[in-house]
Amino acid sequence: MLPVMAGELDDRDLMGRYRDGDVGAFEALYTRHKGPLYRYYLRQGLAEAIAAELFQEVWTNIIKARDRYRPTASFSTYMYRIAHNCLIDHFRRCGRSVEVFDEGIIQVQELPGDDADGPQARAMSLESHERFRAALEALPDEQREAFVLREETGLGLADIASVTNVSAETAKSRLRYAIRKLRTMLADE
Amino acid sequence: MNQANDDKALEVYLDGGSAESRRYAELGDELPPPELDARILAEAEREVKVTRLDSRRAPPFKAFAWAAIVVLSFSLVLNIVFQQAVQDPVAELEGMARRADAPVPSSAPAESKMSEIVVEARKTDSADAIAPMAAEERLRESPGRVAAQEFRAMEQTEAGGVGSTDAPASRQLLAKQATGLAAAPEPAADLDDFAIANLARDRKLDRPDAIRVIEDYLGYPEDDETAVPERRELLQEGDSAVELQRVLELFETGREDDALAALAEFRSQYPDHPVSAELQERGL
Numbered sequence A: 001m002l003p004v005m006a007g008e009l010d011d012r013d014l015m016g017r018y019r020d021g022d023v024g025a026f027e028a029l030y031t032r033h034k035g036p037l038y039r040y041y042l043r044q045g046l047a048e049a050i051a052a053e054l055f056q057e058v059w060t061n062i063i064k065a066r067d068r069y070r071p072t073a074s075f076s077t078y079m080y081r082i083a084h085n086c087l088i089d090h091f092r093r094c095g096r097s098v099e100v101f102d103e104g105i106i107q108v109q110e111l112p113g114d115d116a117d118g119p120q121a122r123a124m125s126l127e128s129h130e131r132f133r134a135a136l137e138a139l140p141d142e143q144r145e146a147f148v149l150r151e152e153t154g155l156g157l158a159d160i161a162s163v164t165n166v167s168a169e170t171a172k173s174r175l176r177y178a179i180r181k182l183r184t185m186l187a188d189e
Numbered sequence B: 001m002n003q004a005n006d007d008k009a010l011e012v013y014l015d016g017g018s019a020e021s022r023r024y025a026e027l028g029d030e031l032p033p034p035e036l037d038a039r040i041l042a043e044a045e046r047e048v049k050v051t052r053l054d055s056r057r058a059p060p061f062k063a064f065a066w067a068a069i070v071v072l073s074f075s076l077v078l079n080i081v082f083q084q085a086v087q088d089p090v091a092e093l094e095g096m097a098r099r100a101d102a103p104v105p106s107s108a109p110a111e112s113k114m115s116e117i118v119v120e121a122r123k124t125d126s127a128d129a130i131a132p133m134a135a136e137e138r139l140r141e142s143p144g145r146v147a148a149q150e151f152r153a154m155e156q157t158e159a160g161g162v163g164s165t166d167a168p169a170s171r172q173l174l175a176k177q178a179t180g181l182a183a184a185p186e187p188a189a190d191l192d193d194f195a196i197a198n199l200a201r202d203r204k205l206d207r208p209d210a211i212r213v214i215e216d217y218l219g220y221p222e223d224d225e226t227a228v229p230e231r232r233e234l235l236q237e238g239d240s241a242v243e244l245q246r247v248l249e250l251f252e253t254g255r256e257d258d259a260l261a262a263l264a265e266f267r268s269q270y271p272d273h274p275v276s277a278e279l280q281e282r283g284l
Helices: A011-019 A023-042 A048-064 A075-093 A119-124 A128-138 A141-153 A157-164 A168-185 B003-015 B019-025 B034-085 B089-101 B105-124 B132-139 B143-159 B164-181 B185-205 B208-218 B229-252 B256-269 B277-281
Strands: none
Touching: A011 A023, A011 A075, A023 A048, A023 A075, A023 A141, A023 B034, A048 A075, A048 B034, A075 A141, A075 A157, A128 A141, A128 A168, A128 B019, A141 A157, A141 A168, A141 B019, A157 A168, A168 B003, A168 B019, B185 B208, B185 B229, B229 B256, B229 B277
16 A cells, blocks of 8 residues: 555545555644644643543544544544533533533523633633633633534534534534624733 | 625625725635644555455455355356256156157157156156166167166066066066057067066066966966967967077087087977977987
8 A cells, every 4th residue: 555645635535545555645644633632622621631541532432433534524523422422421420411512402501790710710810821721711611511522623513513513503503602702802912 | 885886795705806805815825734634645545454454354355255156156056057967867768769769749648648657757766777878779679668678677687686576566567667658559569579578487487476467457267278379379489489589599508418408498389380490400
C-alpha cells in the first residue's frame, strides 16, 4: 500500500485504508483530529486527566470498530457521536444530571443572577480569555457542547443535532441560547 | 433580548467572524500530551498486527478446508463412477437387451422373454458368468441362438466339473428360457436344433435330469419317443451329427482306435449318412 499523504485523502478514505491495515492512514487521521477532539473535552470544564482519558477512549473505540465503520456520514460526525456518548457516560458515572441532553427536554439552565460567588461573577473578574473560559464553563452542559462542537469542528446545525442525538431545532435552540448567554456575560468588557 | 435578536445573533455567529468565535480561538490550541499520542498510535498499530496475524492464520486453515472439500468431492465422484462400473452386469445386459431388440419389431415377444431371462439370471446370481461385452455380441444374434449358446456354455462347464452342483438349476433355468423363446417363430428352430443335439449327447453321457428337461421342451414323452415323428427325425439327425463330431474329436486327440471303433458304430447305425470332408481326408 502506498504511503499516505494526509492532505490528499479525506477522512473516510483514511479510515478505509486503516481498516485495510494501513497504520500510516490512521496516523494521518489522528493528527488531523486529535486537537479538536482533545479540546472538545477540555472545554467541557473537565480536568486534563479526565479529558485525556475520554479522548483515549474515543480513539480506542474507533480502532476497535474500524471493521464496522461504514462511510455513511462524515468521519467527524461519526467520531463526535462516539465522543458525545463517552461524555454522557462520564457524566452519568459522576452522578451529574444528563437529562438536559435528552431530546425534548430543553431546559435552559439560567445562569445565576447577581450572585457574587457564582460563575458569572467570577468570569467578570478574570482576564479577557480567562473570563471567556469561565463564561463557557458556566454554560449548561448541552449548550456548551453545541457551541464547542461548532467552534472546534465547524459542523452545521444538522450535524450537531446528529452528534448530540437531538432534532435540528433543538440543536439550534441550544446554540442560540449559548450565544445569548456568552454575550450577556461578556457585555461589560 | 427577544427571539428575533437571538435569531439574528445566531445567524451572525453561524456566518463566522463573530466576537464569540474570536474569543474562543484566543483560548488556545491545546493538544493532547505526546505520551498520549504515542499510546494511541501504538494501540492502533498493535490492533493491525493482531488482525494480520489472524489473517495469516486463516489462509492455511481455509486452504486445508478447501483441500478437504476437493478430496472428499473427488472421492465421492470416484465412488459413484466405480459403483456404476462394477454394477451388476445383469443390469447392463438388461439395457443391452433393450437396445438390441428394439429395432426389430418381430422380436418383441423375444424381448419380453429376454427380460425374463435377465430376471431369472439375477435370481440365480449367475450374472458373473455373463460378461457384458460378450453378452452384447450375443444379443446381436437371435435371442434363440443366444439362449442356445448359453446352454452349451453351461453344459461345458458342468462337463468340466465346474459348478456341477448347480447343474440342475442351470438346466432348468435355461430350459425355461428355451421354452419361452420358443414362442418366437425364428428362434424356435435354433432351439430345436440345439435341444436335439444336446439330447443325444446327454443320452450318451447318461444324464437323466438333462434328458428329461430337454424332452419336456421338445414334447417327447419319455415312454413314447415316436409320439412326434418329425421330432424323432430331427433327433436322429442330431444324433448322427453328434456321433460324427465325436469321431472327429477322437481322431484329433490321437485316439485313433477309439475313433475307428466309433466310426464303425456310426456306420452301422447310419449306413447312408455322408461323412464330412475332413473325415474323408483321413481315409474314412
